[in-house]
Amino acid sequence: SKNLNTVTTTSDVLNRSGSDCFLKDGKPFQYISGSIHYSRVPRSYWKDRLTKMYMSGLNAIQVYIPWNFHESEQGVFEFEGEKDVEYFLNLANQTGLLVILRPGPYICAEWEMGGLPAWLLHNPNIILRSADSDYLQAVSDWMAVLLTKMRPWLYQNGGNIISVQVENEYGSYFACDYNYLRHLRTLFRFFLGEDVFLFTTDGNTDKELICGTLEGLYATIDFGTDTNITTAFKRQRRFEPKGPPGEIYMWVCVLQVNSEFYTGWLDHWGDKHASVETQKVSRMLEDMLSMGASVNMWVKVLTIVFSADLDSRFPGDPTDKLLAIRDVIKNVRRTSSPKFSYGFVTLKKVGNVSGLLDTLCPQGPVQSHHPLTFEEIKHYYGFMLYRTLLPRNIPDPTPLISPMNGIHDRAYVSVNGVYQGVLERDVTLVMNVTGRQGDQLDILVENMGRVNFGNKINDYKGLLGNLILGNDVLTDWLIFPLDLDAVISGGWPQAGGINVPPKPKTKEGRGPAVYSGILKTPGVAWEHLSQNSPGQVWINGVNLGRYWPKRGPQQTLYVPGTLLSPSLPNNITMLELESEPDHLRVLFMDRPQSKGNKGIEK
Ligand SMILES: *[C@@H]1O[C@H](CO)[C@@H](O)[C@H](O)[C@H]1NC(C)=O
Ligand SMILES: *[C@@H]1O[C@H](CO)[C@@H](O)[C@H](O)[C@H]1NC(C)=O
Ligand SMILES: *[C@@H]1O[C@H](CO)[C@@H](O)[C@H](O)[C@H]1NC(C)=O
Ligand SMILES: *[C@@H]1O[C@H](CO)[C@@H](O)[C@H](O)[C@H]1NC(C)=O
Ligand SMILES: *[C@@H]1O[C@H](CO)[C@@H](O)[C@H](O)[C@H]1NC(C)=O
Numbered sequence: 382s383k384n385l386n387t388v389t390t391t392s393d394v395l396n397r398s399g400s401d402c403f404l405k406d407g408k409p410f411q412y413i414s415g416s417i418h419y420s421r422v423p424r425s426y427w428k429d430r431l432t433k434m435y436m437s438g439l440n441a442i443q444v445y446i447p448w449n450f451h452e453s454e455q456g457v458f459e460f461e462g463e464k465d466v467e468y469f470l471n472l473a474n475q476t477g478l479l480v481i482l483r484p485g486p487y488i489c490a491e492w493e494m495g496g497l498p499a500w501l502l503h504n505p506n507i508i509l510r511s512a513d514s515d516y517l518q519a520v521s522d523w524m525a526v527l528l529t530k531m532r533p534w535l536y537q538n539g540g541n542i543i544s545v546q547v548e549n550e551y552g553s554y555f556a557c558d559y560n561y562l563r564h565l566r567t568l569f570r571f572f573l574g575e576d577v578f579l580f581t582t583d584g585n586t587d588k589e590l591i592c593g594t595l596e597g598l599y600a601t602i603d604f605g606t607d608t609n610i611t612t613a614f615k616r617q618r619r620f621e622p623k624g625p626p627g628e629i630y631m632w633v634c635v636l637q638v639n640s641e642f643y644t645g646w647l648d649h650w651g652d653k654h655a656s657v658e659t660q661k662v663s664r665m666l667e668d669m670l671s672m673g674a675s676v677n678m679w680v681k682v683l684t685i686v687f688s689a690d691l692d693s694r695f696p697g698d699p700t701d702k703l704l705a706i707r708d709v710i711k712n713v714r715r716t717s718s719p720k721f722s723y724g725f726v727t728l729k730k731v732g733n734v735s736g737l738l739d740t741l742c743p744q745g746p747v748q749s750h751h752p753l754t755f756e757e758i759k760h761y762y763g764f765m766l767y768r769t770l771l772p773r774n775i776p777d778p779t780p781l782i783s784p785m786n787g788i789h790d791r792a793y794v795s796v797n798g799v800y801q802g803v804l805e806r807d808v809t810l811v812m813n814v815t816g817r818q819g820d821q822l823d824i825l826v827e828n829m830g831r832v833n834f835g836n837k838i839n840d841y842k843g844l845l846g847n848l849i850l851g852n853d854v855l856t857d858w859l860i861f862p863l864d865l866d867a868v869i870s871g872g873w874p875q876a877g878g879i880n881v882p883p884k885p886k887t888k889e890g891r892g893p894a895v896y897s898g899i900l901k902t903p904g905v906a907w908e909h910l911s912q913n914s915p916g917q918v919w920i921n922g923v924n925l926g927r928y929w930p931k932r933g934p935q936q937t938l939y940v941p942g943t944l945l946s947p948s949l950p951n952n953i954t955m956l957e958l959e960s961e962p963d964h965l966r967v968l969f970m971d972r973p974q975s976k977g978n979k980g981i982e983k
Contacts, residue, residue, distance in 0.1 A: 413440055414439060415434050415437070416444075417430060417431070418492075419466060420463075420492070423941050423944070425943035426943065427469055427472050431476045434478065440478065441481055442473060442479075443480075444469070444473075445484075446482070446485060446488070446527065447488060448523055448527075449492075449493060449494060449496055449498040449499065451527070453761065455519070458526050470541065474541040479543045480534070480540075480542045480543065481546070482531065482544070484527055484531070486524070488549050489550060489833060489834055490833070491833060493830050493831050494831035494832070495549075495833040497509060500756070500759070501515075501519060509838055510551070510556055510561065510838075511556040511561050512561045512564060531572075537577075545569060545578065545579055546579075547562070547566065547569055547581055547598050548562065548565060549582060550582060550583055550603070551583070551593040552583040552592035553589050553834075554592070557591075562581075566597055579597070579598045579599065581595070583600065585603070585613045585617075590620045600620040602617045610668055721969070721971055724968065726900050726953060726967050728896035728898030728966070729896060729963075730894055730961070730963055730964060731896060732894065733892060733895075734863075735823050735892075735893075737895060738861050740868060741865060741868055742864065744862075745861075746768070747862070749858050749860060751847060752843065752845075752858055753858075754845060755842035755843040756841055758843075761828075764825055764827055764865065765860055765862050765863060766823060766861040767823075767825075767826060767844055767860055768821060768823050768859040769822050769855050770819050771816045771822055771850070772855070775814065775817075777815065778815055779813060779815065779850060780813055780850075780851065781794065781801075781804075781812055781813070782810060782848065782849045782850075785846050787844060788805060789826070789843060790805070791806070791958075792804040792825065792827070793825040793893050793958055794823070794824050796814055796816040796823075798821075798892075800961070801814050803959065804824075824844070826843050865924075866924055869924075871922070872922070874897050893956065894961045895955070895956055895957075899951065900945070900951040900953055914960040915929035915958050916957040917955070918955045919953070919955075920945070920951060920954075921945070923944055925939075935973075936974040953967065955967075
């Protein structure tokens with residue numbers, strides 16, 4: 382097997398090379414890596430994307446492993462199909478790409494809860510990312526499974542993994558718990574062997590480097606185009622002190638690693654579309670490479686706003702930025718896949734959510750005196766409908782209040798099927814309702830994804846406390862966990878077979894409802910959603926993501942061509958949350974669109 386000399390501890394690497402270099406197969410080695418998130422790319426595109434990265438001149442990729450993607454239920458490990466990370470590593474190896482593995486347990490990655498599974502929150506006192514015993518136990522159980530699978534893929538064992546990151550930007554987290562880092566170091570060495578090259582990645586400040594680094598884990602930094610490279614690498618030098626600072630200009634190969642060079646950035650709902658100037662990126666990359674630094678470019682992923690991939694127009698296609706980067710790395714041709722405009726498709730109403738509960742929640746509701754969270758019901762994602770009866774007549778508009786900001790994250794409220802409006806975390810915690818004693822109050826609560834960074838990652842979902850109506854605390858709830866993904870991927874609703882009679886346009890004609898329709902022609906496209914209401918869309922049973930054109934910036938969702946069938950009718954299903962027209966129209970177009978970026982991008 383091959384001999385990777387970048388091993389064991391920092392001092393070993395430096396002693397062996399004697400010249401501040403990564404050595405691979407005995408020779409100085411510099412990696413130029415790009416990030417790719419297999420958990421956000423359909424498996425059918427893995428090979429294509431890896432090939433394009435290789436053709437761009439990269440010799441390595443960074444790969445995050447989201448724990449909650451593989452163990453969404455405690456003790457149930459999933460590594461099949463879209464989750465087959467070993468198959469992904471195999472494709473990368475066949476393509477000729479080395480791998481920098483980032484197995485967490487916390488990965489950030491703009492991913493739900495930074496990759497941590499929501500079931501950790503069953504213990505309300507758990508201190509995540511610390512030496513908390515419940516947390517450590519869960520981490521150890523997961524790593525025993527994951528790292529055992531990874532071991533044969535290490536370079537020294539004949540695979541392509543050249544280095545493994547421990548935790549992620551731990552220095553930015555409040556806990557600063559060295560016992561936790563020590564536990565991880567022990568665990569990683571136990572399962573991966575003593576000769577694995579382990580590293581940490583932190584922001585580029587003293588505080589972050591102090592709390593995020595540990596002896597035996599090589600300290601790397603991350604930054605973007607607004608950073609002075611010289612200053613940043615000088616700081617890294619102080620924590621990995623081998624070699625006087627002046628040398629960085631002289632050595633062709635120095636151990637300077639920027640683990641997340643931000644070539645693009647993410648969008649949040651309501652923000653302007655984020656972009657990073659192409660020229661600046663390529664100039665800085667050139668500077669870093671000429672210093673001999675190894676660099677990973679943090680690019681080509683989908684974002685918190687689904688499918689507006691980080692400042693690249695078509696997921697998987699070379700952008701001008703990638704092409705400029707490629708010029709720097711010196712390389713080849715443009716290779717885009719064709720996009721298609723199919724025009725409008727009309728969707729018919731299947732029914733409102735309250736009226737579809739038998740289908741969407743076949744197991745029936747959970748009864749509880751007080752509201753329960755998603756985590757308490759072990760329904761970690763999506764939607765739950767909370768139902769109770771009004772305790773008295775309320776002829777006049779009366780405030781329905783969520784004290785303590787307890788709506789996580791949005792709640793669509795109706796009384797006897799009459800839509801009343803939305804309550805929203807941090808934004809709207811009071812609304813007026815009217816009704817009669819015994820009327821049915823339905824509150825559909827949407828989980829919009831758990832906080833992924835900072836001190837608030839213990840992010841419970843649902844109604845986190847009692848609701849107050851006037852002077853009454855509302856009690857005696859029926860709670861319906863909705864299994865939309867499972868029901869829709871199981872073939873519901875039978876498209877074309879439904880015809881709900883149109884209703885007169887009244888106030889009642891609003892609120893959460895499901896729609897379906899058919900697209901006959903196949904291929905890659907963008908789906909444009911012109912209505913203002915937020916919602917979600919599925920194609921052939923696969924959840925494409927959330928849309929929210931009114932808040933934006935994203936106005937379109939990417940439709941991967943491999944989802945669409947060339948011969949069968951393609952089934953489109955939509956959950957429309959705030960408006961309830963008799964039918965919806967969607968437009969399939971050949972380019973994405975986002976707000977704040979001068980409409981349609983050229
Ligand atoms: C990785 O690719 C190399 C070169 O093609 C091959 O020799 C090696 O067996 C592959 N490793 C694994 C684990 O498949
Ligand atoms: C970065 O900082 C160094 C030293 O502080 C300074 O000499 C250099 O001009 C700066 N570079 C840029 C591009 O601002
Ligand atoms: C919701 O659907 C149910 C069942 O189809 C129907 O009885 C009810 O009137 C609908 N509610 C509204 C507000 O449209
Ligand atoms: C609720 O209704 C009262 C009485 O009509 C009104 O004063 C108040 O502004 C309303 N509150 C909201 C949040 O709409
Ligand atoms: C769409 O749904 C119909 C049944 O409603 C099914 O026969 C067909 O196979 C589905 N299309 C695809 C591409 O799965």
